[in-house]
Amino acid sequence: MIERANAVLVLEDGTTFHGKAIGKIGKAAGELAFNTGMTGYQEVFTDPSYLGQLVTMTSPHIGNYGTAEPESESKSMQCAGIIIKKFSEVASREISDSSLQEFLEENNKVGISDVDTRALVRHIRSKGAMNAIISSVDSDSIESLSEELKNVPSMEGLELASKVSTKEAYVLPATSEESTLKVALMDFGSKSTIAKCLNERGCEVKVFPMDTALEDLLAYNPDGFMLSNGPGDPAAMTSSHQLVKEIIDTNIPVFGICMGHQLIAASQGLTTEKMHQGHRGLNHPVLNHKTGKGEITSQNHGFVVSRSSAEGNDNIEITHSHLNDNTVAGIALKDKSVFSVQYHPESSAGPHDSRYLFDDFIANMNSNKKS
Template identity: 85%
Template structure:
């Protein structure tokens, strides 16, 4: 058994958990967020939507199957830090490239293990999302860490998407050998799996920086627009609200996921709200109001579209609802080929119940091309 240095997790209200260091020795801070997935820790840690967050994995054993490059959702670990109960130094899969410990070291990420994650999650479920700091530095006192936390910004009002959006446009080619559709993907922090799901449906995808102009997007002559997931508070992204409004006004089909869903809503005058502790995991039940069917979905968000503002807008149809708390999980514009969901139909890791949404998007592109 490997001897690990001591580490401490301090919450902004002074609550303290003592454990062992994983990853790099050092210090990191961010908003606490818990993920209930039993698998898929690598996909979670590399999801750009987790930028600025300390991710608590509720599954008790993390790291046991190592990591492999094929399962990263971006080019590096994106979350600010990692919090687990039992951490495995052993990578049991033959296809593993690196152990999780080596993966954390490679990306200079700090984490903590051997704490009671159940107690921590119950605490923030009761108190609500809050900032915290992890330190494995020997000379950091609890008092000093509490003081440092006062300078960590709240996620509410924080724009983070520009930190993870691509700087240069690039193309992800169709994987079927056919390119029947061209999709312009506006990157707010997109998971790789979104482009892959489109590539598997005869789509060439061009991934654009989030600050691209409408003229730059239209020069690609897309058959549809994809608006990706991403981190931070959607309410403060006013230039993106305007761009997406202009995109929708072209009448070209639009599909939004997570942050993209929130930006579509904001572009139509709807409001978004900070959640008490967010939805993150692979087992969230959603009702499709059009079909009456339930879906088990993968989710990762700390903000939602206001149900009141959606119901008050005559051009908005609420298409999906979260069955645990009745939050808005999907909308469509009644007079446009535009729809979006608050969850992740590309679902890596996670259930594939919602992959049909990509087929619906392709159907909308067919409708547009034939019009």
């Protein structure tokens, strides 16, 4: 057993949890979020949508199977820090290339273990999402950490997508035998599996920075636009609202995921709302209103499209709803080949119930190409 330093977690309402340090010695602050997935911790930690957040994993054992490079959703860990119950120093999987401790150290990330994560999650569910700070620095006191925490910005009103969007455009070729379609993927903090799902379906994908001008996007001559997931408050991204509106007005098919979904909504005059504690996990039930079927989905978001604003727009069809709280989980434009969902159809980790949405997008592009 490795002897580990003491660590502390301080919430902005003064609630304090003591535990043991994992990862590097130091401190990290951000909005508290919790993920209920029983697997897929590496995919969670490397998802750019978690930028600026301290992620609490509710599964009691984390680190058991180590990490493997192909399972990362971006080039590095994106969350600010991690909070877990039982930490495994041993990676008991043949294909792992490092332990989670090594992965944390390589990514210069701070974490805390031996925390009663059930109590922490119950607190967040009751009080709502709030900022917190982790520290494993001996000299830090609860009082000094509470003072530092006052300077951590609220997630509401925070634009973060520009911090994770690619700076240069790049092409990912199709991996199936026949490549017939070209997709322009707007990178607001995209998970790598989104492009892989398109590549597997015969699409060449060109990933563009989020501030790319429409004329430069159209110069690629895309058959469709994919609007990716990403971190932060969609309401703060007013320039992206306008760009997405311009993209939609081209009449080229569009598919949006999470942040992309929210930006499509905002471009049509809908509003978004900060949620009490968000949806993050691999088992969220969603109803498809078109088929009447339920889907188990992978989700990660702290903002949601206002149902009243969606219902008040005659050109918006609500296609999916979350069965736990009836929040809007998918929309489509009635006069355009544009649809979006509030969850992750590419999953990774998670169930594959919703991957048909990529096939629907392919069908839309082929239909538009023929016409």
